[in-house]
Amino acid sequence: MGDFQIKKQSKQYDAIIVGSGAGGGMAAYVLANAGLKVCLLEAGAMYDPQKNITQLKNPWESPRRGASTKFRPFGDFDACYWGWEIDGEPYTRKDNTQWDWWRARMIGGRTNHWGRISLRFGPKDFKRRSIDGLGDDWPIGYEDIKPYYDRIDKMIGVFGTNEGLENDPDGYFLPPPKPRLHELFIKKAAVGAGVPVIPSRLSILTKKINEDRGACFFCGQCNRNCSMAKADFSSSNVLIYPALKTGNVDVVANAMAREVLTDKEGLATGVSYVNKDDMMEYQVSGRVVILAASACESARLMLNSKSTRHPNGLGNSSNVVGKYLHDSTGAAMGGIIPGLFGRKRYNEDGVGGMHVYSPWWLDNKKLDFPRGYHIEYWGGMSQPAYGFGWDIQNLNGKYVVNGKQKPAGGYGASLKEDYRHFWGAGVGMAGRGEAIALESNYCEIDPNVVDKYGIPVLRFHYKWSEHEVNQAKHMKETFKEIMHNMGAVITWGDDGPDNNYGLEAPGRIIHEAGTVRMGNDPKRSALNKWSQAHDCKNLFCVDGGQFVSQADKNITWTILALSMRASEYIIDQLKKQNL
Amino acid sequence: MDRRSSLKALLIGGVASGVLVEACQPKEKKEAIAAGNFTIDRQPEEIARYNEVTSKTFFTPHEMATITVLGDIIIPKDEVSGSASDAKVPEFIEFIVKDMPSHQTPMRGGLRWLDLQCFKRFNKAFVDCSAKEQIEMVDEIAYPEKAKPEMVQGVSFFNTMRNLVATGFYTSEIGVKDVGYVGNTPNQWNGVPEDVLKQYGLAYTEKELKECISFP
Numbered sequence: 001m002g003d004f005q006i007k008k009q010s011k012q013y014d015a016i017i018v019g020s021g022a023g024g025g026m027a028a029y030v031l032a033n034a035g036l037k038v039c040l041l042e043a044g045a046m047y048d049p050q051k052n053i054t055q056l057k058n059p060w061e062s063p064r065r066g067a068s069t070k071f072r073p074f075g076d077f078d079a080c081y082w083g084w085e086i087d088g089e090p091y092t093r094k095d096n097t098q099w100d101w102w103r104a105r106m107i108g109g110r111t112n113h114w115g116r117i118s119l120r121f122g123p124k125d126f127k128r129r130s131i132d133g134l135g136d137d138w139p140i141g142y143e144d145i146k147p148y149y150d151r152i153d154k155m156i157g158v159f160g161t162n163e164g165l166e167n168d169p170d171g172y173f174l175p176p177p178k179p180r181l182h183e184l185f186i187k188k189a190a191v192g193a194g195v196p197v198i199p200s201r202l203s204i205l206t207k208k209i210n211e212d213r214g215a216c217f218f219c220g221q222c223n224r225n226c227s228m229a230k231a232d233f234s235s236s237n238v239l240i241y242p243a244l245k246t247g248n249v250d251v252v253a254n255a256m257a258r259e260v261l262t263d264k265e266g267l268a269t270g271v272s273y274v275n276k277d278d279m280m281e282y283q284v285s286g287r288v289v290i291l292a293a294s295a296c297e298s299a300r301l302m303l304n305s306k307s308t309r310h311p312n313g314l315g316n317s318s319n320v321v322g323k324y325l326h327d328s329t330g331a332a333m334g335g336i337i338p339g340l341f342g343r344k345r346y347n348e349d350g351v352g353g354m355h356v357y358s359p360w361w362l363d364n365k366k367l368d369f370p371r372g373y374h375i376e377y378w379g380g381m382s383q384p385a386y387g388f389g390w391d392i393q394n395l396n397g398k399y400v401v402n403g404k405q406k407p408a409g410g411y412g413a414s415l416k417e418d419y420r421h422f423w424g425a426g427v428g429m430a431g432r433g434e435a436i437a438l439e440s441n442y443c444e445i446d447p448n449v450v451d452k453y454g455i456p457v458l459r460f461h462y463k464w465s466e467h468e469v470n471q472a473k474h475m476k477e478t479f480k481e482i483m484h485n486m487g488a489v490i491t492w493g494d495d496g497p498d499n500n501y502g503l504e505a506p507g508r509i510i511h512e513a514g515t516v517r518m519g520n521d522p523k524r525s526a527l528n529k530w531s532q533a534h535d536c537k538n539l540f541c542v543d544g545g546q547f548v549s550q551a552d553k554n555i556t557w558t559i560l561a562l563s564m565r566a567s568e569y570i571i572d573q574l575k576k577q578n579l
Numbered sequence: 580m581d582r583r584s585s586l587k588a589l590l591i592g593g594v595a596s597g598v599l600v601e602a603c604q605p606k607e608k609k610e611a612i613a614a615g616n617f618t619i620d621r622q623p624e625e626i627a628r629y630n631e632v633t634s635k636t637f638f639t640p641h642e643m644a645t646i647t648v649l650g651d652i653i654i655p656k657d658e659v660s661g662s663a664s665d666a667k668v669p670e671f672i673e674f675i676v677k678d679m680p681s682h683q684t685p686m687r688g689g690l691r692w693l694d695l696q697c698f699k700r701f702n703k704a705f706v707d708c709s710a711k712e713q714i715e716m717v718d719e720i721a722y723p724e725k726a727k728p729e730m731v732q733g734v735s736f737f738n739t740m741r742n743l744v745a746t747g748f749y750t751s752e753i754g755v756k757d758v759g760y761v762g763n764t765p766n767q768w769n770g771v772p773e774d775v776l777k778q779y780g781l782a783y784t785e786k787e788l789k790e791c792i793s794f795p
Contacts, residue, residue, distance in 0.1 A: 045622065051620075052620035053619070053620050054619045054620050056763060056764070056765075057618065057619050057763075058752065058755070058763065059750035059751075059755065060750060060751050060752055060755075061617075061618045061619050062619060063629065063671075063674050063678070064674070064675060064678050064679075065671070065675075065746065065747070065750035066750070067675075067678070067679070069625070069628070069678075071622060071624055071625050071628070072625075076619070077619065079620075081622055087624070159792075161790050174792075175790060175791055175792040176790065176791055176792065177768050177770075177791060177792055178768070178769070178770035178771070178783060178787060178791040178792075178793075179770075179771075179783075179787070180771065181771045181775060181779070181781075184771065184776075184779075184781045184783075185779075185781075188781075199790065199791070206792045207792070217765035217766060217767070218765070218766050218767065218768040219762065219763060219764070219765065219766075220762060221763075228765075339779070343775075344772075344774075344775050344778070345759035345760075345761055346761065346772055346775070347761045347762045347764070347766055347768075348762070348768075348771070349762035349763070349766075349768070350768045351768075381759075381760060381762070382760075382762070383755075383760060383762060383763055384749045384750050384754065384755055384758060384760055385750060386675075386746055386750065387746060388745065388746045388749045388750055389742070389745035389746060389749055390742050390745075390746065391738070391742065392741070392745065393723050393738055393741070397724060407722045407724060407725055408722060408723055408724045409721050409722045409723050409724070409734075409737070409738070409741070410721055410722060411652055411653045411717060411721050411741065412652065412653070412655055413655060413657040415653065415654070415741075415745075416654060416655075416657055416659065416660075416757070419745060419749060419758060420659075420757070420758055420759070423758050423759075
């Protein structure tokens with residue numbers, strides 16, 4: 001291999017950030033606006049929401065009518081490139097356990113398509129061990145992170161309502177949209193079952209907040225990213241491109257990080273990466289290295305960065321890197337509301353997601369599982385896509401259509417009448433709960449497998465405990481009661497013990513966290529409370545990896561808050577010449 | 580190759596179908612599609628995949644003819660909208676079975692099952708049957724709960740066919756209009772229309788009216 005060489009960039013950056021999602025985007029934004037020179041490495045393609053558009057398109061503009069592919073597992077219009085499987089980038093599983101790993105590969109990462117559910121962690125969420133004896137407490141509390149949540153609410157924008165709930169803190173909210181018809185049905189039914197229903201909290205601008213971004217125009221397509229108005233939060237629209245405007249950020253797309261480089265003192269000096277376009281090897285150097293490649297990719301990078309000073313992987317003298325991996329629990333149920341058959345047509349797209357949700361409402365002392373879950377809802381008259389009308393033979397023999405009882409199945413004009421009659425009556429709900437972070441659930445380097453770039457890959461080992469299974473059981477009981485109160489007929493998701501009550505395989509909810517956790521004890525944690533490696537003071541991790549526990553809330557808002565906090569700490573420490 | 584002789588070729592033996600597929604391939608390769616031909620964002624990998632999928636033809640002309648007739652029986656023109664073939668559903672099905680290969684065997688085998696049934700009954704392939712004969716055949720497999728046990732494979736095929744035809748139709752321009760989806764356009768969500776709230780005996784609470792966004 002005579003032509004094999006490593007190209008070293010002469011430019012010395014203040015910070016090198018690996019990954020451009022919520023954590024990396026926020027770090028780039030804060031550091032660049034403070035005048036620091038930043039190199040942002042992204043393993044996926046360049047993506048510009050203003051040019052790469054799937055918003056406001058019709059189903060027939062996709063030859064597969066919005067069905068999914070491995071390139072877009074959430075459907076052909078979804079704004080996230082790649083997902084469960086990436087060509088040439090395998091991962092493996094150990095001891096017949098299951099873990100499904102979502103990897104976005106693009107500028108902005110998975111924030112381009114996420115659900116925009118923007119929930120603050122509450123005071124209890126940082127101190128769970130003190131409450132139930134499981135897992136660990138965070139080294140910080142709600143009061144430490146609250147100022148950052150406040151600033152992010154105002155800077156990025158989120159709608160919702162102040163409800164004065166103890167563990168679902170109030171914030172700075174834009175007005176929420178009014179509930180849709182099925183959401184009014186759900187609200188009545190859930191409240192009747194003792195389940196609170198309040199306006200959802202989504203980072204979507206129901207009002208304009210600045211000159212760079214517009215207001216939501218209610219197309220319901222946030223998963224396609226808001227190319228037209230930038231009215232929802234994505235790292236690309238809201239953080240990366242604004243950060244680029246400062247002139248302080250160099251973005252390198254298709255840059256697959258191989259290793260964090262260190263000097264003989266064990267301090268980080270830069271990052272080596274392979275450029276996927278020319279397959280050449282590169283090195284960039286900087287005063288600080290910030291990992292934001294997603295919980296498992298950041299852990300992988302640390303474990304693959306071995307040196308004399310860091311023989312167990314960079315920043316891993318504690319041996320916790322990769323461990324305490326946990327994803328949200330998830331279980332769902334769906335059905336139809338016969339009361340909505342033959343409903344009047346009107347545009348109810350609304351925002352891209354639910355207008356109402358249920359925060360966790362119970363006391364675990366009276367339950368057979370720790371921690372809680374929130375409930376997300378959907379239904380109604382959404383844009384037809386692949387799968388429309390599927391298996392109508394299971395439905396149309398059971399209900400009278402325009403005064404006629406027909407046999408199941410059928411064809412012709414009568415069948416067309418049926419499709420119109422049943423459309424828009426669907427309803428569903430899903431629980432998203434907190435799993436216990438366990439040392440025995442982990443990712444590690446597979447000693448036998450490398451990806452196409454020669455980088456050793458991750459091997460996963462994950463088993464749900466009885467806590468999560470019991471939680472899923474409780475979800476299903478709750479959902480059944482809500483469905484019953486609504487007069488809905490359950491068509492799927494009525495699961496029992498044989499499949500763990502429909503508890504999704506770990507990884508499927510795509511809220512993975514915990515692999516580079518923070519803590520006060522360097523023997524039991526990889527990072528200190530500033531997201532800074534105990535073993536390497538100029539290495540930081542600002543993604544889901546740093547989480548000690550992940551609450552019954554989606555983690556993005558907390559990733560943003562922690563990343564902002566760590567970034568300002570970095571600026572301060574650089575000024576004080578401590579880094 | 581006309582339909583009748585193609586059916587005879589099919590009935591001769593299993594080997595023939597492969598030959599037939601080859602024989603019915605279009606002579607010249609289709610022009611590869613570039614990113615500019617899509618109205619939605621496409622990654623280079625997605626364009627390569629599209630070009631690969633569409634460079635081949637899966638269904639024989641005879642199979643396509645059968646799909647077209649069946650599709651228009653399932654979704655005919657009525658007073659509201661056009662038929663499956665008006666909405667180019669057969670073309671969608673040709674694409675989707677190549678994009679999702681798991682549909683291929685059930686579709687190919689199901690179409691063959693249908694022809695064999697028609698051959699037994701009418702000594703003709705499905706497409707060569709009269710409209711009355713075609714409906715007689717379809718009635719045997721279109722109603723899962725009424726079908727005779729020996730029709731079970733046909734029922735299964737017809738369910739698949741109904742699914743693909745309905746999905747293809749209601750995601751087309753004609754079908755979206757038919758079902759009455761009126762979204763996918765900038766608007767201001769002001770809540771459920773007053774008359775609809777009334778119809779279901781529902782109302783927004785004072786809290787909702789005070790807190791939620793409203794548009795004049």
